[in-house]
Amino acid sequence: MAxxxxxxxxxxxxxxxxxxxxxxxxPEEISAHIRYMEDFAxxxxxxxxxxxxxxxxxxxxxxxxxxxxxxxxxxGPFAETKDLIAGWMVIDVDTRDRAIELAGELSAAPGxxxxxxxxxxxxxxFYGVPPTITE
Amino acid sequence: xxxxxxxxxxxxxxxxLVRRGADFAAAEDAVQDALVEALRVWPADPPRxxxxxxxxxxxxxxxxxxxxxxxxxxxxxxxxxEPGPVPDVDDTLRLYFLCAHPSLTPSSAVALTLRxxxxxxxxxIARAYLVPEATMAQRISRAKRTVSGVRFDRPADVAxxxxxxxxxxxxxxxxxxxxxxxxxxxTRQLAAVVDHPEVAGLLALMLLHHARRDARTASDGSxxxxxxxxxxxxxxxxxxxxxxxxxxxxxxxxxxxxxxxxAVAALHADAPRAEETxxxxxxxxxxxxxxxxxxxxVRLNRVVAVGEADGPRAGLAALxxxxxxxxxxxxxxxxxxxxxxxxxKAARLYAEAAGRAPTLAERDHLTRQAARLNARSGPT
Numbered sequence: 326m327a328x329x330x331x332x333x334x335x336x337x338x339x340x341x342x343x344x345x346x347x348x349x350x351x352p353e354e355i356s357a358h359i360r361y362m363e364d365f366a367x368x369x370x371x372x373x374x375x376x377x378x379x380x381x382x383x384x385x386x387x388x389x390x391x392x393x394x395x396x397x398x399x400x401g402p403f404a405e406t407k408d409l410i411a412g413w414m415v416i417d418v419d420t421r422d423r424a425i426e427l428a429g430e431l432s433a434a435p436g437x438x439x440x441x442x443x444x445x446x447x448x449x450x451f452y453g454v455p456p457t458i459t460e
Numbered sequence: 461x462x463x464x465x466x467x468x469x470x471x472x473x474x475x476x477l478v479r480r481g482a483d484f485a486a487a488e489d490a491v492q493d494a495l496v497e498a499l500r501v502w503p504a505d506p507p508r509x510x511x512x513x514x515x516x517x518x519x520x521x522x523x524x525x526x527x528x529x530x531x532x533x534x535x536x537x538x539x540x541x542e543p544g545p546v547p548d549v550d551d552t553l554r555l556y557f558l559c560a561h562p563s564l565t566p567s568s569a570v571a572l573t574l575r576x577x578x579x580x581x582x583x584x585i586a587r588a589y590l591v592p593e594a595t596m597a598q599r600i601s602r603a604k605r606t607v608s609g610v611r612f613d614r615p616a617d618v619a620x621x622x623x624x625x626x627x628x629x630x631x632x633x634x635x636x637x638x639x640x641x642x643x644x645x646x647t648r649q650l651a652a653v654v655d656h657p658e659v660a661g662l663l664a665l666m667l668l669h670h671a672r673r674d675a676r677t678a679s680d681g682s683x684x685x686x687x688x689x690x691x692x693x694x695x696x697x698x699x700x701x702x703x704x705x706x707x708x709x710x711x712x713x714x715x716x717x718x719x720x721x722x723a724v725a726a727l728h729a730d731a732p733r734a735e736e737t738x739x740x741x742x743x744x745x746x747x748x749x750x751x752x753x754x755x756x757x758v759r760l761n762r763v764v765a766v767g768e769a770d771g772p773r774a775g776l777a778a779l780x781x782x783x784x785x786x787x788x789x790x791x792x793x794x795x796x797x798x799x800x801x802x803x804x805k806a807a808r809l810y811a812e813a814a815g816r817a818p819t820l821a822e823r824d825h826l827t828r829q830a831a832r833l834n835a836r837s838g839p840t
Contacts, residue, residue, distance in 0.1 A: 373599025
């Protein structure tokens with residue numbers, strides 16, 4: 326059993342195949358997209374592979390310490406070129422292959438014209454708990 | 461009600477019902493009902509034989525539920541038979557094999573074993589695995605559905621049960637349940653009901669590893685390698701028990717993977733100082749393990765032992781036969797190159813190994829190794 330993070334990007338990932346921006350979809354297409362992701366999460370709850378998922382607002386900032394007695398420096402809202410995370414899902418699966426299979430399924434969420442977006446999802450394994458057998 | 465007693469009795473009562481032919485899920489419902497009833501009745505009227513009481517009540521509940529369930533009418537044949545007495549040990553064993561059924565995924569088998577044989581609550585198991593309780597509940601109920609209707613008319617595979625218990629052991633611990641200790645407890649129970657040298661081998665292996673657990677991490681949570689561990693912190697009583705169990709198993713001359721691994725662990729545990737480790741004998745055990753498993757991971761471990769027994773050059777020569785894509789390959793290569801005097805190459809390999817480490821503790825450890833060598837050989 327290993328946990329994986331599925332990262333959905335607003336920007337920063339390679340371009341999706343069906344790359345029409347969401348604000349140019351029809352409301353029905355948007356509903357279908359959201360329903361697809363909810364159904365996906367529900368299926369994983371049933372298989373016992375679901376851990377967590379959250380959507381993130383786009384208005385993120387970079388924040389940095391700027392020296393004693395000074396307020397932190399902020400940078401943002403991000404310029405177009407920067408990476409931007411739209412949300413994540415955490416799954417707990419038996420194998421890496423299963424994680425890839427599920428990420429592929431999530432990437433097939435419908436977009437413009439009801440066709441799959443084929444968006445790129447970033448798949449990151451969590452570091453495991455320290456295994457007992459290390460010697 | 462005595463919680464520890466309930467935890468011991470619940471799996472036993474469940475096992476009796478399953479052996480009598482109750483469907484796993486129905487049996488569990490009946491046992492839960494019986495526990496609720498016990499909670500009500502026992503404080504005022506404690507039974508002389510709590511297990512017998514629970515079995516009687518649970519079996520009655522099961523019969524009621526089955527008779528009421530028209531869709532399950534076919535079971536009427538089964539419930540009309542009066543169950544005869546069967547030795548207790550047989551029941552628990554049956555539960556182990558049911559929970560390790562080959563049709564279950566490893567994670568389902570583990571969850572079901574902890575629930576049914578271990579008597580842990582769904583919440584406890586979920587916490588131990590850091591997943592939501594609802595997720596774990598689904599895993600367990602799917603597992604129950606999968607094994608529902610499975611009958612035991614042929615000898616089950618002990619190896620599968622052992623693999624499940626070893627998975628539990630290696631999962632580490634978090635929350636309020638120590639899974640390593642739980643795995644040891646369950647393996648002890650199994651050893652009491654099944655006569656198989658590999659069960660003893662696994663129990664010995666777990667004890668020998670568990671005995672060193674406190675010494676394996678520093679107070680700041682960082683990893684301490686075997687050579688650097690404070691051997692005064694090893695649990696010598698547990699080591700002694702593991703060694704006795706292992707010797708009895710080896711004497712039966714039916715060597716298996718777990719016995720061989722336990723033998724390696726015993727040789728480490730036996731050395732008063734790291735330099736006194738009997739690496740030559742450890743290499744021989746790894747040769748046995750390679751023969752038994754043909755696992756690339758075992759071959760890599762063997763390389764480390766060869767490096768200690770015959771020197772880093774011999775280790776590097778043995779490493780050359782292995783696939784560099786193996787997990788921990790760069791870590792082993794780094795270690796051998798450092799011992800061979802090539803700090804620069806070792807530092808580069810440690811950094812590469814850190815990038816491929818499977819756990820945070822291991823990554824930090826390997827990064828420190830790289831930093832240590834870079835600080836020594838780099839410009840000042």
